[in-house]
Amino acid sequence: EIVLTQSPGTLSLSPGERATLSCRASQSVSSSYLAWYQQKPGQAPRLLIYGASSRATGIPDRFSGSGSGTDFTLTISRLEPEDFAVYYCQQYGSSPKTFGGGTKVEIK
């Protein structure tokens, strides 16, 4: 099983700042089959990024994904008030499909 470790656990930033979230896999993620989701309290997750770097439909271009192999990054270029949430990475290249433990982006 591929274990995904997200860091930091919590990121305290101000609106307008840049956020950099890390997702590290215990084994190489095949074909860069890695997705990122955003979840706000009481809501379902929302797909942001798939294939490590492709933005899902309707996702603003301030969200970008990068990486390959075992190291992946989600970057939010300038935080908007609505971006404060928990972010999860997920690998779908190997079974079982697994999620990371999440990074909370909170208002500083």
Add this chain to the structure above:
Amino acid sequence: QVQLVESGGGVVQPGRSLRLSCAASGFTFSSYGMHWVRQAPGKGLEWVAVIWYDGSNKYYADSVKGRFTISRDNSKNTLYLQMNSLRAEDTAVYYCARDARLLWELRYYFDYWGQGTLVTVSS
């Protein structure tokens, strides 16, 4: 617009059964694989089960294999999860989610999610 609406959650005693439903609308349900994903209170996400667009294939997480059964009725645009022999560790919000790819090209990432239904297993 795509909508997924779960129902059927509630409080159930350990060892008992529960069936969840997910009503789909706004897309051609019979063209997409569908998943159940759960989230224990205050915890992360765990993939539970998948069913192919035509119901021909079904796969489960080891944690629920032999106890849970996923099914679908394409004539009713509805996905189901039959949960038997429930345990305390099955307590979670259960989401139905659409696979992001059409037909047999499932990729196991999820472009639309329902709002979830809470299952609490407790005596």
